[in-house]
Amino acid sequence: MLIVGAKGFAKEVLEVLHQLNQLENLFFFDDVNDDIKENLLDKFPILKTSQEVSAYFEATDNRFTIGIGNPILRKKLYDKFISLGGLFTSTISPLANIGSYDIEIGEGTNILSGASVSNSSKIGMGCIIYYNSIVTHDSKIGDFVEISPSATLLGRCIVGSYSKIGANVTILPDVIIGKNVIIGAGSVVTKDIPDNCVAVGIPAKMIKELIPLQF
Structure with missing residues (x-):
């Protein structure tokens, strides 16, 4: 390889x-x-x-x-x-905890040791699921998303493509993160976040708009 x-x-x-x-x-x-x-x-x-x-x-x-x-x-x-x-x-660590049912993992995704992906989760292509991060049931992650160490995505949340979820972030159930979004480390996301922005804090709030992607 x-x-x-x-x-x-x-x-x-x-x-x-x-x-x-x-x-x-x-x-x-x-x-x-x-x-x-x-x-x-x-x-x-x-x-x-x-x-x-x-x-x-x-x-x-x-x-x-x-x-x-x-x-x-x-x-x-x-x-x-x-x-x-x-x-x-894809490269998936044998030390990651991957559920047994209804899981989709796209090509080229890298899942590191200690990461957990629960049943009925969908992960797009080219993603990174870092150490000790948790993706719980029925969550959906787009393409080329980075989930940083110890981030937690709770049930049924959605993360749009090309977004970056910082270390120790918590995303509450049913929250939708848009495309091309950066969530700052340690943030707690309690409400939907639109496309093309940076959001930080507890609760997370948008602090900056990003230029929309051209592809």
Whole structure:
């Protein structure tokens, strides 16, 4: 598999693949950081060009996942690596707690150790479900959403695509979070939050509007 990125979140994804015993032919990709060596942790090769990626996909393994956290950048990288012939692939820690019934998890989603996803939950493609976060029953998460560590989404809540839920956030039941929203760390969301904004506090209130996404 190819992990797109070779810093930060990419190392979290590496740990999931280690837990899954899927390290054979594991490569990373980084074309922006000049301080990156040829091998991550002196072990895993790092590709640096699209040509190298295309050759890897064709000759070795066409699966890829994204080891970068920003939801909008994840979408752009998804588009790029799909165009190079990649197959967007989820990485789900065996130490996560995934319910047994009526769960949908989209391609390319990364679920880390200690995360819990309850029955009848729907998670879109390209999401991140971080350590010790909780997604309870009948919740719906859009595409390329980041759920930060120890966030709690209670029953039947909805989170729109490209949104970022900060660490230790609590979203109460039936609350709807719009698309392209940032919820600040530690906030408690008691009412619906519209698209394209930043909301913080207890209870969470909108403090800033964001430019609507163009894709």
